[in-house]
Amino acid sequence: MELKNTLKLDLIELPPEGARLYGEVSFEDLQIEEEPRFFFTKPVSYELRLQPCGGQNVLLLGELQAEINLICDRCGKPGSMKLPADKVCHQYENAYGKYIDLTNDIREDILIVFPQKALCDRNCRGLCPKCGQDLNLEECECGVDAETQGELHNPWQGLDALQLE
Numbered sequence: 001m002e003l004k005n006t007l008k009l010d011l012i013e014l015p016p017e018g019a020r021l022y023g024e025v026s027f028e029d030l031q032i033e034e035e036p037r038f039f040f041t042k043p044v045s046y047e048l049r050l051q052p053c054g055g056q057n058v059l060l061l062g063e064l065q066a067e068i069n070l071i072c073d074r075c076g077k078p079g080s081m082k083l084p085a086d087k088v089c090h091q092y093e094n095a096y097g098k099y100i101d102l103t104n105d106i107r108e109d110i111l112i113v114f115p116q117k118a119l120c121d122r123n124c125r126g127l128c129p130k131c132g133q134d135l136n137l138e139e140c141e142c143g144v145d146a147e148t149q150g151e152l153h154n155p156w157q158g159l160d161a162l163q164l165e
């Protein structure tokens with residue numbers, strides 16, 4: 001038994017080997033909304049298996065893969081990011097004879113691995129707070145490292161940068 005591109009099913013009964021669900025679902029169908037920093041050009045792809053697990057209970061196992069587009073919080077450039085591969089594991093009790101919609105559970109699984117920060121690269125160095133130089137491309141002369149320096153050596157450095165602007 002195989003089901004492609006649908007997360008909704010009328011579950012009569014599962015064969016002992018279970019059912020395979022695979023395909024793609026759009027972020028829109030998952031009701032995950034875009035925001036200014038995050039947007040979506042590719043659907044989430046999934047490879048799942050629905051297995052009988054005693055009585056009329058079934059277990060949903062498998063994996064989701066998704067890539068999102070973003071505007072980097074640090075350097076302001078567009079980029080993309082693969083979400084960490086997410087292991088799906090949900091149980092549905094007394095599921096036989098019922099209409100089951102897996103959309104909500106898949107949605108939550110995606111939200112769990114959704115990043116807090118939009119970064120073009122985990123190591124993106126961002127822009128110099130003084131002159132605006134993209135530090136990924138080239139060092140500037142300011143000697144300000146927004147991430148690691150500053151307060152340790154000179155508590156007023158951050159303030160100076162502000163006053164100069």
Ligand SMILES: [Zn+2]
Nearest residue numbers: 072075120124
């Ligand atoms: Zn960046």
Ligand SMILES: [Zn+2]
Nearest residue numbers: 128131140142
């Ligand atoms: Zn600079």
